[in-house]
Amino acid sequence: MTADPRPLVFITGASSGIGQALAARFYEAGWRLALVARRTAEVQAWAATQGYDAARLAVYGADVRDVDAITGAGRACMAAQGLPDVVIANAGISVGMDTAEFADLEVMRATFETNNIGLAATFHPFVRAMCARGSGALVGIASVAGVRGLPGHGAYCASKAAVVSYCESLRGECRPFGVKVVTLAPGYIDTPLTRENRYSMPFLMQPDAFADQAFRAIAAGASYRVIPWQMGVVAKLMRALPNFLFDRLLAGRPRKHRQGENR
Incomplete structure (x- = not known):
C-alpha cells in the first residue's frame, strides 16, 4: 500500500473560528488534515x-497548555499520517485582565x-524532522493586537x-x-473570541475570507503578513504614533472584558 501523496497540514484550535476555517480551506485545496482540539467530538461531527x-483526516485530542499532550499529538500525527508539510499553531485565548486584581495574574499565566x-x-x-527533510512551514x-498595548488587554497584547x-x-x-516560518497577524476576525468585544472592530473579516488569504500567504512563504491588509496600514500608523498621541487616542476606550465580567 503506497502512502497518500497529498500534502498534510497540522492545525491546532481546529474546533471553531480561524482554525476550522483554515481546515476547510486546506481540505478544499486537496490537502490531508491533522486537526487538534480539546473538543474532538465537535471536530469529528x-x-x-x-x-x-475520513481517509483524508485525523483528529487528535490535546490542550496546548499541556506540553506532554500537545507534543504527544504531534508525534502521533507523524506515526499515523507522516511528517506534515505545514504546521499551524492557531490555538489561542483572549481574556481581559486588570493587574490590580490578584486573580488576573492567573489569567496572564493561562494566556x-x-x-x-x-x-x-x-x-x-x-522542527528537527522538517530541518532534516529540508522543507516545511511552521x-x-x-495578532495586530501585538503591535501596541491596549487597555485591559495586557496579557493578550503581550502574548x-x-x-x-x-x-x-x-x-x-x-x-x-529550508524550513519556512510564517507569522500571520489577523486583524478583527468574526469568531467567538471577538464577538464578546465591547468596542468597535474596524475591517471585521469573516473567517473563510481570512483563511483564503492565509492559505495564499503560507503558499507564498511570506515571513510576516497582516490580514486584512487594511489592518496592516492601521498597525503601521499605530506603531509610528508618539506615545502622547497614542495615549490620547485610546483615552476612554472600553477595556477588554475580564473573565466572568458582564459584557
Missing part, C-alpha cells in the same frame, strides 16, 4: 457534516501558557507581541535548513 473523506508555550510545544515535535498566529518575536527568532534558526 463538523467534518462529517461537511462530508469530508502565556496557551499563546506562547503552547505555540512552541506545537512546533517542537516537527505558521504562528499572532501576541511575543509570538511575533519568537517566530522571528525561529525563522532565523530554520532558514538554513
